[in-house]
Amino acid sequence: MQCRTIELKLTKLWHKAVETSLGKGNLARKNEFLHTLDTRFDILTCKCSIQLCSESNCSHSGKRENNSHIDCGCPREKKIPVLELEFIKAQRTKAEGQGSMQMGSIDYSETKKQIANAKKREQI
Incomplete structure (x- = not known):
């Protein structure tokens, strides 16, 4: 995978983490994000x-x-x-x-x- 694509994936994940930690978004979105933290960050x-x-x-x-x-x-x-x-x-x-x-x-x-x-x- 191209380095740029991996950077974009990481940046997107980081923004989701910041929004979740600041309490932005609804409860369902927060629960979805917390559930995905245990999964592997797949760059394949x-x-x-x-x-x-x-x-x-x-x-x-x-x-x-x-x-x-x-x-x-x-x-x-x-x-x-x-x-x-x-x-x-x-x-x-x-x-x-x-x-x-x-x-x-x-x-x-x-x-x-x-x-x-x-x-x-x-x-x-």
Whole structure:
């Protein structure tokens, strides 16, 4: 997503927060804003639906590293990386500020793979 678009989203959210804190707007609008504070601030361009293998009775369930699917027609640069699908799904569906997946420490083996792939791309 373009930096300008993210800036506009943040500015809009900030203005809503200021208006809410100053008591402007009706009660329904205030409650809606307070409810959205627990949701993830989504800057991803791809809004395609993600399904877990367990939800779709997939034959791959438990047999591979990534247990999720996405039917995405977005351009390559806007697609969600396959490794992130399960995490993004959990973040988009979390309730009350708690999702089924939480941020943790660095995955050293995956980071090493990604660095090696980036070096290969640079050499090409």
